Amino acid sequence: MVTTQPPGGGTAEANPPQAALIQMANRYRLSQCIHAAARLGIADLLADGPRPVADLAHAAGCHAGALYRLLRALAGLAIFEEQQPGTFALTPLARTLQSKVPGSLRASALVVGEEWHWRMWGELLFSLKTGRPAFTQLFGRDFATYAAEHPEAGALFNEAMESVFTLSDRAILDAYDFSRFQVVVDVGVAGGYGSLMRALLTRYPDLVGVLTDLPEAAPEAERRIASAGLSGRCRVVAGGFFDPLPTGGDCYVYKNVIHDFDDDQAGLLLGRCREAIAPDGRVLLVEMVVGGPNQPGMGKLVDIEALIMTEGGRERTEDEYRQLLASSGFTLLGHIATRSPISILEAAPA
Amino acid sequence: MTTFSPANLRNAPPQVAMMMMLGGYRVARAVWGAASIDLAAHLADGPRPIAELAKLTDTDSDALYRLMRALASVGVFVEEENGYFALAEVGECLSATAPDSALATVAAFGDPWHWQLWGDLTESVRTGAPAFDRRYGCDFFTYCQTHPELARRVNQSKTSVFGASEAAILDAYDFSGLTRLVEVGYLGGYGSLLAGILRRYPAAKGVLYDLPVVVEGAADHLAALGLGERLTAVAGDCLAQVMEGGDAYLLKGVLHNWDDERVLQCLGHCREAMDDGARLLVCEMPMPPGNDLFVGKFIDIESLLLTPGGRERTAEEWRGLIEAAGFRVSQVVPTAAPIAVIEALPA
Numbered sequence: 001m002v003t004t005q006p007p008g009g010g011t012a013e014a015n016p017p018q019a020a021l022i023q024m025a026n027r028y029r030l031s032q033c034i035h036a037a038a039r040l041g042i043a044d045l046l047a048d049g050p051r052p053v054a055d056l057a058h059a060a061g062c063h064a065g066a067l068y069r070l071l072r073a074l075a076g077l078a079i080f081e082e083q084q085p086g087t088f089a090l091t092p093l094a095r096t097l098q099s100k101v102p103g104s105l106r107a108s109a110l111v112v113g114e115e116w117h118w119r120m121w122g123e124l125l126f127s128l129k130t131g132r133p134a135f136t137q138l139f140g141r142d143f144a145t146y147a148a149e150h151p152e153a154g155a156l157f158n159e160a161m162e163s164v165f166t167l168s169d170r171a172i173l174d175a176y177d178f179s180r181f182q183v184v185v186d187v188g189v190a191g192g193y194g195s196l197m198r199a200l201l202t203r204y205p206d207l208v209g210v211l212t213d214l215p216e217a218a219p220e221a222e223r224r225i226a227s228a229g230l231s232g233r234c235r236v237v238a239g240g241f242f243d244p245l246p247t248g249g250d251c252y253v254y255k256n257v258i259h260d261f262d263d264d265q266a267g268l269l270l271g272r273c274r275e276a277i278a279p280d281g282r283v284l285l286v287e288m289v290v291g292g293p294n295q296p297g298m299g300k301l302v303d304i305e306a307l308i309m310t311e312g313g314r315e316r317t318e319d320e321y322r323q324l325l326a327s328s329g330f331t332l333l334g335h336i337a338t339r340s341p342i343s344i345l346e347a348a349p350a
Numbered sequence: 351m352t353t354f355s356p357a358n359l360r361n362a363p364p365q366v367a368m369m370m371m372l373g374g375y376r377v378a379r380a381v382w383g384a385a386s387i388d389l390a391a392h393l394a395d396g397p398r399p400i401a402e403l404a405k406l407t408d409t410d411s412d413a414l415y416r417l418m419r420a421l422a423s424v425g426v427f428v429e430e431e432n433g434y435f436a437l438a439e440v441g442e443c444l445s446a447t448a449p450d451s452a453l454a455t456v457a458a459f460g461d462p463w464h465w466q467l468w469g470d471l472t473e474s475v476r477t478g479a480p481a482f483d484r485r486y487g488c489d490f491f492t493y494c495q496t497h498p499e500l501a502r503r504v505n506q507s508k509t510s511v512f513g514a515s516e517a518a519i520l521d522a523y524d525f526s527g528l529t530r531l532v533e534v535g536y537l538g539g540y541g542s543l544l545a546g547i548l549r550r551y552p553a554a555k556g557v558l559y560d561l562p563v564v565v566e567g568a569a570d571h572l573a574a575l576g577l578g579e580r581l582t583a584v585a586g587d588c589l590a591q592v593m594e595g596g597d598a599y600l601l602k603g604v605l606h607n608w609d610d611e612r613v614l615q616c617l618g619h620c621r622e623a624m625d626d627g628a629r630l631l632v633c634e635m636p637m638p639p640g641n642d643l644f645v646g647k648f649i650d651i652e653s654l655l656l657t658p659g660g661r662e663r664t665a666e667e668w669r670g671l672i673e674a675a676g677f678r679v680s681q682v683v684p685t686a687a688p689i690a691v692i693e694a695l696p697a
C-alpha cells in the first residue's frame with residue numbers, strides 16, 4: 001500500500017529516523033504473519049520435509065495463493081525458506097512454531113493473535129487515559145474470570161506461559177545453585193503448570209518440592225509432575241492467592257507471580273511467605289527486572305501488557321523490588337542475571 | 351539481546367529471536383499510542399516531566415510513564431535522570447510539523463479499523479479473499495468513496511511517506527522534455543510526486559487525476575504545494591475513463607491495488623487517452639525472487655487483506671500486463687528505493 005521499511009530488519013542506527021519509526025509502527029504485521037502460520041499449523045505440516053505450497057494449503061485448509069504470499073513474506077525473515085519456487089521448508093526459526101518440540105513457541109504465537117488479545121491491545125488508549133485494564137473494559141470481567149468461562153482460552157494462555165517459562169527454566173537453573181536447599185516451595189499462581197519445579201527436581205535428585213497452584217490449574221500441574229515420574233518427591237497443594245503457604249521450605253520461589261499484583265497485594269503474598277519460611281531460608285523472585293532509563297529490555301514492553309490486562313500488575317525495577325521485599329520483612333541479597341530476559345532476586349528474612 | 355536488529359536476530363537462539371519478532375506488536379502499538387495522543391507536539395519545546403505531559407494529553411500519569419519508559423527503551427524518547435522525557439531523533443518524526451514527519455502514517459497503520467483488519471489475517475489466508483470486504487460488506491475503495499474521512503486519512507498517510515521513494519524516482523528518471531504530466535490516482539495521495547517533478551522541471555505542468563472524493567479534498571493540499579496553476583486536479587475514475595491530453599501518464603502505487611482484470615481495464619483507458627507519442631510511467635515495486643527480505647513482500651500481505659485482488663508482482667508479471675494493454679515496455683529504471691519506474695510506449 002505504501003513505500004516503507006519492512007517490519008523486520010534494519011536498526012534505528014542504520015535507518016533514517018523516519019524509516020526507523022515507520023518500521024517500528026509496522027512490526028505488528030510480522031506478529032500477525034507469524035500468528036497466521038502458527039494457527040494454520042504450517043510448521044507441523046513441514047516436519048517431514050519440504051512441501052509444495054499447493055499441498056500445504058490443501059492440508060491446512062487454506063487458499064494456496066494466499067498461503068504462498070504469507071510464506072514468501074515470512075521467508076524474507078528466515079521463518080521458512082522457499083527452497084525451490086513454490087516449495088517451502090522449515091528453518092530454525094520456523095521450528096519454534098512446531099507444536100510438539102522442546103521450546104515450542106506455538107502457543108505464544110497463537111495467543112498473540114487470539115481475538116481477545118488483539119482487541120485488548122487495540123484498546124491501549126483506554127488504559128493510557130484511565131490507568132485501568134483495557135481487558136476488563138472490553139469484556140466486563142477480569143482475565144482470570146474470563147479464562148474460567150472460556151477454558152480453551154485459559155488453557156492456551158497457560159500453555160503459552162509454560163512454553164515461555166520453560167525457556168527461562170534452564171537459564172535459571174544454570175544461573176543459580178539450588179543444591180543447598182532441602183525443600184523448595186514453588187508458589188505458582190499464574191499458570192505454567194510447575195515447569196520450573198519439574199526442571200529443578202530433575203536436576204537435583206535429592207531435592208523435595210512443594211508446588212502450590214490455583215485450584216483450576218493444580219490438577220494439570222499434578223498430572224505433569226506425575227508423568228515426569230516426580231510425584232514421589234513433589235506434593236501439589238491447591239489454594240487461593242492469599243491462602244497461608246505450606247511451611248517447612250527453605251526456599252520459596254515466586255516465578256512470574258509478583259508482577260501480576262499491585263504493591264499492596266504483592267505485600268500480602270510475600271507476607272504469607274514470611275510466615276512460612278525458615279529463618280535461614282531464601283525467597284527467590286524470578287521476574288523480568290526493569291532496567292534503568294533508556295536501557296533496552298523486554299520487561300518494559302511486557303509491562304504495558306500488564307497495564308492493559310491486569311488490575312495493578314506491573315514490571316518493577318530492582319529498587320522497587322527491594323522496597324517491596326523490605327516492607328514484607330525481607331532483605332534483598334542479590335540480583336542474579338540469567339541469559340534469558342528473566343532475573344533472579346534473592347532475599348532472606350530480615 | 352533485546353534490541354531488534356537483523357544482527358541480533360541472527361546471533362540470538364531461535365527461541366529468543368522468535369520471541370522478539372512475535373513481540374513486535376507491542377512496540378507497534380506503543381508507538382501508535384504515542385502518536386494518538388500527540389506526545390511529540392508537547393515535547394517540541396524541550397523535555398517535560400511526566401505529570402505535566404499526562405495533564406497535557408489527558409492521560410493517567412503512571413500509565414503514560416510506563417508507555418514512555420518502554421518507548422525510551424527502543425529509542426523513541428529519552429528518559430532523563432531527573433524524570434523528564436525528551437524526544438529522541440526517531441521520536442521527532444512523531445511531530446506533525448517535522449520535515450520528515452511520519453505521524454500520519456503511524457496513525458494510519460494503527461487506526462482501529464486497520465489494527466482489526468490485520469487481526470483477520472488468518473481468515474484471509476484461509477479464503478484468499480480480502481478480510482476488509484467481509485467485515486464492511488464492500489470493497490475498500492467503494493467504502494472510501496462513501497467515507498470521506500477515512501479517504502482523507504488514507505490519502506494523507508500516503509502523501510507523508512512517499513517522500514523517500516519520490517526523491518528516489520526523481521533522481522533516477524529523466525522527466526525532461528515532458529510538458530504535461532497526468533498523475534492517474536485512485537486514492538493515491540495528494541500529488542506530491544507530481545509537485546516534485548514540477549519543481550525540478552519548471553517548464554512542465556501537471557494534472558492530478560483522481561477520484562472525486564480525493565479531488566474534492568485536495569484544493570488546500572495542492573495550494574500548499576505552491577505551484578499555482580501549473581498543478582491542477584481533475585476528478586475522474588480511471589476504471590471508467592482517463593483524461594486525454596498528457597504527454598506522460600504516471601501511475602504510482604495504483605495498479606498493485608487491483609487484480610489483473612482491473613489493471614488491464616485501467617491501462618486500457620490510459621491507452622485510449624494517450625497519443626502515440628505519449629509515454630506511460632508505472633511506478634511499482636517489482637518483487638525479487640528468492641528468500642531475501644523485501645518490503646514489498648509485506649505490502650503484498652496488506653494488499654491481500656485490503657484490496658480487491660491487489661498484489662505485488664514481479665518485473666515479468668508487470669511487463670506481461672502492460673504489454674497486454676497495448677504498450678511496449680521500453681525500459682525498467684531502478685531507483686535507490688525499492689520502487690522502479692517501468693516506462694512504456696504505445697505499441
